[in-house]
Amino acid sequence: MSTPITPxxxxxxxxxxxxxxxxxxxxxxxxILHESLDEPIHxxxxxxxxxxxxxxxxxxxxxxxxxxxxxxYVPSADHAHTVVSYMVKVVSSGSFIxxxxxYGSSGIIIVLCLHVGQTILYGxxxxxxxxxxxxxxxxxxxxxxxxxxxxxxxxxxKAYFATAVGTNLIAEVPWIGPLLQKxxxxxxxxxxxxxxxxxxxxxxxxxxxxxxxxxxxVFFFRKAGAAxxxxxxxxxxxxxxxxxxxxxxxxxxxxxVVLIGILAVIAKMIPMDLGPSANPADTHFLPxxxxxxxxxxxxxxxLSGRWSLVGGIIMPAILALVFAAVPFLDRKLERRPxxxxxxxxxxxxxxxxxxxxGFASYHDDYSDPAMAAQMHKQxxxxxxxxxxxxxxxxxxxxxxxxxxxxxxxxxxxxxxxxSQSCNSCHGEDxxxxxxxxxxxxxxxxYSEAQLEALLHAPNIKMTAGGMQPVALEAKDLExxxxxxxxxx
Amino acid sequence: xxxxxxxxxxxxxxxxxxxxxFVTTMFAISGAIVGGLLALPLFRFTTxxxxxxxxxxxxxxxxxxxxxAALTAPVAKTITxxxxxxxxxxxxxxxxxxxxxxxxxxxxxxPVCPHxxxxxxxxxxxxxxxxxxxxxxxAMDGQRLGGPPPRSMDALESKVENxxxxxxxxxxxxxxxxxxxxx
Numbered sequence: 001m002s003t004p005i006t007p008x009x010x011x012x013x014x015x016x017x018x019x020x021x022x023x024x025x026x027x028x029x030x031x032i033l034h035e036s037l038d039e040p041i042h043x044x045x046x047x048x049x050x051x052x053x054x055x056x057x058x059x060x061x062x063x064x065x066x067x068x069x070x071x072x073y074v075p076s077a078d079h080a081h082t083v084v085s086y087m088v089k090v091v092s093s094g095s096f097i098x099x100x101x102x103y104g105s106s107g108i109i110i111v112l113c114l115h116v117g118q119t120i121l122y123g124x125x126x127x128x129x130x131x132x133x134x135x136x137x138x139x140x141x142x143x144x145x146x147x148x149x150x151x152x153x154x155x156x157x158k159a160y161f162a163t164a165v166g167t168n169l170i171a172e173v174p175w176i177g178p179l180l181q182k183x184x185x186x187x188x189x190x191x192x193x194x195x196x197x198x199x200x201x202x203x204x205x206x207x208x209x210x211x212x213x214x215x216x217x218v219f220f221f222r223k224a225g226a227a228x229x230x231x232x233x234x235x236x237x238x239x240x241x242x243x244x245x246x247x248x249x250x251x252x253x254x255x256x257v258v259l260i261g262i263l264a265v266i267a268k269m270i271p272m273d274l275g276p277s278a279n280p281a282d283t284h285f286l287p288x289x290x291x292x293x294x295x296x297x298x299x300x301x302x303l304s305g306r307w308s309l310v311g312g313i314i315m316p317a318i319l320a321l322v323f324a325a326v327p328f329l330d331r332k333l334e335r336r337p338x339x340x341x342x343x344x345x346x347x348x349x350x351x352x353x354x355x356x357x358g359f360a361s362y363h364d365d366y367s368d369p370a371m372a373a374q375m376h377k378q379x380x381x382x383x384x385x386x387x388x389x390x391x392x393x394x395x396x397x398x399x400x401x402x403x404x405x406x407x408x409x410x411x412x413x414x415x416x417x418x419s420q421s422c423n424s425c426h427g428e429d430x431x432x433x434x435x436x437x438x439x440x441x442x443x444x445x446y447s448e449a450q451l452e453a454l455l456h457a458p459n460i461k462m463t464a465g466g467m468q469p470v471a472l473e474a475k476d477l478e479x480x481x482x483x484x485x486x487x488x
Numbered sequence: 489x490x491x492x493x494x495x496x497x498x499x500x501x502x503x504x505x506x507x508x509x510f511v512t513t514m515f516a517i518s519g520a521i522v523g524g525l526l527a528l529p530l531f532r533f534t535t536x537x538x539x540x541x542x543x544x545x546x547x548x549x550x551x552x553x554x555x556x557a558a559l560t561a562p563v564a565k566t567i568t569x570x571x572x573x574x575x576x577x578x579x580x581x582x583x584x585x586x587x588x589x590x591x592x593x594x595x596x597x598x599p600v601c602p603h604x605x606x607x608x609x610x611x612x613x614x615x616x617x618x619x620x621x622x623x624x625x626x627a628m629d630g631q632r633l634g635g636p637p638p639r640s641m642d643a644l645e646s647k648v649e650n651x652x653x654x655x656x657x658x659x660x661x662x663x664x665x666x667x668x669x670x671x
Contacts, residue, residue, distance in 0.1 A: 061526070068530050079575070086575035091536045093529035100526070264525045395578040421606035421620055435604075468620055 037245035042228035042237040045247035048122070049226070050255040051115035056214065057256040058108045061263070062146075063207065065101040073153070075199035077192035080155035081277040082393045088274050089390040099267035105147045107263055109292045112140060120347045123335030124227035125327040127234030132220035135213050137324045142210050149202040151290060155195060156385075157378070160278030161287030163198075164190050169300070172312050190280070230335045275382040286374050288365070295357035298364070319350075413483020416476055425466065430487050436465060443485035451481040537574075546570055547647070547654040550586060550596065556653060559588040562610045562617070562628060564599070569657045584644060584655055585610065585617075587629060596646045596655045597630045603637040605662050617641065638665050 024030045041049075072087045072094070074080060087094035116136075119125055125133040152163040167190070170181040186193025227234050242248075279285075289297050296316070303311025322329075330343045337344045366372045417423055417430065425436035432438030442451060454462070455470040455477060472480065532539075548567040556563070562585045570579050585597040599607045606621035616633060617626040624635030632640045645656040661668040 064526065064530070068533055071534055082575050090575075092532040092539060094533060094536075096529050097533050260525055390575075392572060392575050392577045395573065395576040419607065424604065424606045424621060466622070468622070471620075 037243065037249065039222070039226070039244035040237075040241035041226050041244055041248055042232055042241045043239040044242050045244075045251055046229070047251055047255075048118055049248060050252050051111055051118055052221075053252040054111045054255050054259055055108060055115055057252075058104055058111060058259060059210070059214070061260060062101060062104045062108070065097050065104065066203070066207075068097060069101060070203065075153070075195050077155060077195050077278075079393070080153060080195055081274075084154040084156075084274055085390055086392075088271075088386070095271045096264075096267050099270075099272040100263050102150075102272040103263055103266055105150060106290070106292065107259060108143055109147070111259070112143060116140070117347070117351075120326075120344065121337050122227065122230050123234070123330075123337070123340060123343075126330070126333055126335060127224070127227070129220070129224045129227070129234070130327045132217065132224055133327045134324060135217040135220055137320075139210065139213050139217060141320075142206055142213065146202060146206050146210070147290060147292070149198040149206065152195065152198045153202065154274055155278050156275035157278055157282065157285055157381070158275055158288065160190065160280065161285050162289045163194070165287045165297075166289065166293075167194075169308075169312050172309050174309065174313075227335075230337065232335070234333060234335065271386075273382045273386050275378070276385045284374060286365075286371065286378065288375075291358065294361040295354045298357040298361035301361075301364075407482075407486075409479050410483050410486055412476075413479040413481070416472070416480045417483055420470060420472070420480070422470075422480075430484065436467070439484050440487045442487065446485075448478075448481055448485060451485060452477050455481060547649075547656055550584065550646070550653040550655050553594065553648045553651055553653045556586050556594050557589060559586065561612060561615075562587050562597070564610065567655060567657065582657060583607070584657065585630075585641075586653070590629075594646060594648070594653055595629070596644045596653075598642040598644050598658070598660065600642065600659065600662075601637060602639050602642060602660065602662055602664075602667075603635070608641060638663055639667065642667055 020030070069087070072083055072091060074083045084098070088098055089095075119133075119136075148163075148166060152159050167181055167185055170184055171177045173180055182188060184194075184197065185191070186197050225237065228237055228239060232239050288294070300308060300312050326343065330340065332340075334340060364371070365375050417426075422430070425433060426439050427433040427436075430439035432440075446454065455472075457469055458467040470477065470480065548569050550565050550567055564583045564585055566581050566583050568579050569582055570577050583599050585599055587595040587597060599609075601608045601619040601621065601624055603619065603622060603624050606619050608617045608619045608624070608626065610616075611618050614625075615628065617628075617630070619625070619635065619637065622636050624637035625633040626637075626641050627633055630641035630643065642658075642660045644658060647654050659670045661670055
């Protein structure tokens with residue numbers, strides 16, 4: 001007697017309802033959706049809350065476009081610039097996708113600033129949200145690392161020189177600086193190992209850490225709950241709540257569409273440029289980082305020489321530590337920004353200084369005629385390179401090194417191996433194919449005389465496999481057998 | 489942003505009746521916009537190798553046409569073929585047979601046997617082409633005489649430009665009765 005099989009529940013007649021019931025029975029998706037969509041938002045949905053999910057959306061866009069870019073990218077100093085140039089000039093939509101990816105990093109920095117600004121103004125880091133804040137700080141550092149490592153990968157002039165300057169800074173770290181710099185670059189100078197290292201960081205290590213910390217960030221957010229408006233108690237919310245779905249979800253989705261729309265329009269109108277290939281011997285090139293690193297770059301100009309340790313390493317480190325410690329330093333539950341002049345004031349002061357430094361950097365570049373001329377020349381070089389047709393690189397083929405450096409009789413034997421079409425069945429370099437076995441190691445099996453005899457008159461087994469007698473003069477046959485006997 | 493305001497108003501109006509289905513539709517629309525913006529270029533980007541028409545192969549120099557005017561038997565010449573592989577070009581050397589001129593026109597044959605791809609050799613003593621692998625044989629003009637090859641030797645497109653004989657080197661499918669160029 002067998003237990004009767006319980007039939008699938010036939011709830012609802014609509015196909016979607018049935019499909020949902022089928023899926024829910026196997027995944028519990030309805031309760032997961034309920035968990036994520038019915039999150040209470042005290043004080044109602046607001047446009048001010050869209051930046052976090054906007055960041056997640058931009059990150060997903062970077063992941064998707066980044067994965068697709070690796071369909072063509074090769075992380076090597078020899079090829080990186082050629083393949084990016086191929087992608088941009090030859091491959092369909094290549095320029096568009098690269099532009100979305102490159103401008104996406106700027107988009108993330110902007111939305112990140114808005115997200116941090118909203119959190120500070122609203123005091124949303126208060127009330128048992130230290131870990132939420134710290135995970136956010138780490139995410140910001142990882143994001144800056146992503147843009148720094150990604151910038152090098154096209155290996156054009158600006159990528160090369162900006163990264164050379166950026167990695168020079170590492171040498172300023174006390175004691176271990178030079179060692180650390182060598183580790184990051186994979187050598188004393190920038191080179192093909194630098195690109196490999198930056199590629200691995202950009203594609204595997206940093207994204208892996210980003211995903212881990214995003215999961216943590218969202219987890220801490222869900223645990224603490226949304227902080228709500230500035231008059232809300234961050235620990236015991238009192239304002240009436242509405243569920244996350246549909247109002248806030250809709251706002252988040254609308255913001256996402258606006259973001260991708262802006263990116264797409266910019267990518268289409270002003271494609272990201274690619275400069276000429278990096279030429280380390282170019283002494284005129286003025287290295288400049290991406291716009292969001294410009295203020296830091298300007299800051300270092302003011303504090304060069306013996307102050308570069310203080311300006312480049314110690315002060316940014318202190319600033320970062322103070323920033324990370326904000327929820328530990330500002331512990332009162334007061335959230336209205338005008339009642340928290342120190343935190344809000346310090347943040348606004350930082351914004352003003354950072355923006356001011358950025359403007360000063362551009363002003364310096366374009367107010368000095370010589371420098372402005374060089375900057376314009378660099379832009380013109382990039383434009384000229386973008387407008388020139390794609391030139392493929394020559395593959396470094398040729399005879400394998402082991403044959404090229406070999407005994408002349410072996411070289412002759414190799415040539416005969418090819419001209420007699422031995423390679424058609426036994427494969428290039430006699431490594432074997434489906435049609436005939438490899439000939440490597442025949443030297444150990446047969447003496448020279450035996451091998452020559454076999455070539456001249458193949459045995460039954462060989463003939464059955466399709467082997468033809470080799471009709472060559474004695475000297476040529478000797479060369480062929482010498483070539484075959486040295487294979488290993 | 490005005491549109492979004494409108495959408496908000498609309499949501500308020502329809503809250504009681506079809507809130508869920510409306511937002512589902514909104515999701516479908518926003519998903520379609522985002523998907524449409526990125527999915528299409530991503531698809532085009534990935535499937536580019538399907539679309540790209542392989543260049544028909546560039547012309548390779550064989551030698552001065554005058555050198556071949558007095559030929560009485562096919563002669564093997566080594567040519568350099570530039571092959572484009574996506575963002576690389578690889579140049580390789582290969583041989584072709586130049587046939588004695590017929591009515592002043594030079595004909596060039598591929599040495600690749602249409603049977604299994606071995607290099608066919610011209611045998612002066614026998615006055616014919618013989619494949620060393622399975623003894624397929626061809627007349628001086630490449631016509632199949634006997635053996636396993638399914639068709640005659642493959643003629644290559646050639647021209648004389650500024651006194652130089654040029655050939656467009658191609659590979660052809662093996663084991664078929666008609667000459668089919670491989671992309």
